[in-house]
Amino acid sequence: MPKAQAAVLRQTSTPMSIETIDVGPLAPGDVLVRVRAASLCHTDLEAIEGALAVPLPAVLGHEAAGEIVETGSAVETLGVGDRVVLSWNPHCGACFYCDRAQPILCRQYLANGPKGFHFDSKPRLTCEALPVHQLMYLGGFAEYCIVSAQAAIRVPDAMPFDRAALIGCGVMTGVGAATRVADLRWGDTALVIGCGAVGLSAVQGCRLAGAGTIIAVDPNPARRQLAQAVGATHACTPDEAIDLARSLTGGRGADTIIEAAGRPEAFRLSVEAVRPGGQVVWLGKVAVNDEVGFRWGSLMQEKRITRSSYGGANPATDFPMLARAYLDGKLKLDEMISTRISLAEVNEGFAALKRGETVRSVVMFG
Ligand SMILES: [Zn+2]
Ligand SMILES: [Zn+2]
Secondary structure (H helix, E strand, O other): OOEEEEEEEOOOOOOOEEEEEEEOOOOOOEEEEEEEEEEOOHHHHHHHHOOOOOOOOEEOOOOEEEEEEEEOOOOOOOOOOOEEEEOOOOOOOOOHHHHOOOHHHOHHHHHHHHHOOOOOOOOOEEEOOEEEEEHHHOOOOEOEEEEEHHHEEEOOOOOOHHHHHHHHHHHHHHHHHHHHHOOOOOOOEEEEEOOOHHHHHHHHHHHHOOOOEEEEEOOOHHHHHHHHHOOOOEEEOHHHHHHHHHHOOOOOOEEEEEEOOOOHHHHHHHHHHEEEEEEEEEOOOOOOOOOOOOOHHHHOOOOEEEEOOOOOOOHHHHHHHHHHHHHOOOOOOHHHEEEEEOHHHHHHHHHHHHOOOOOEEEEEOO
């Protein structure tokens, strides 16, 4: 099994160090993936800062694409050379929630994720014979990573690795919020709060689902411009959002709101700007023990509110569909890549993400 250069987080709030780790061996259901691109997402930042508890040392990175270089003895669905996008939601397929098509709530997935190992609790990565954990069953900031075969989804060979990587988390979550979670109808008025990678993807999900009007809300004018480049019909600041939504809907408010900002004021805006009987999908989050206050009246009138972590993803079918949509020109991903960086630049990349300077930085591997 190979050695790999990896960005290893050894202590929260300190830079990751580039180290050589040992990868493997493979369990029968695993695949070895040569990572070709891995993008920087806010959830990694939460792990770096300690807001998301991850056992250390760990390799972060959960938005990645690469190619299969070896398969475990029981793997029949994938072969060497397959181009894959990685999913951070392996699931058992047999528990209460898997039975109900809610793999994001899978018992095994939720029980083992915080331990930073696979379902069998056995480490796949080591450094000087000591175990190294994988964030979200993945660990994309390394030249090689091991995932269970079901978490490696084949996409067409024509799909560029850097844009493929985005599909694995932010794009799936945003597009899925509109196409899988929200009951969006042809011609609806949709409003998306927050125009980072997830919000820009939600704008595109609304477009793909047939929304007639799509209002993108962000305080940053460059982000609003980007949202209009990928399909928003209108764009405004948070302060203007309620008035604009009402002015376009005979005073009612938007039919569907997708929140992708992760701030208390964004959650409040979402329920104020939706029409009576409309629906709200929350994708953002604040710290789990934080409280968010609402004006009670803003929650009334038959509004439906759903919180989703992965946009109702079914990666096995959705990732190839999203890749196809990109290749057909229907899903715009080029616009979301702010910069391509080397693994050694990963810490600077997160600093830029924290400052709000980048939508997505993508680590490129040779
Ligand atoms: Zn993510
Ligand atoms: Zn399950």
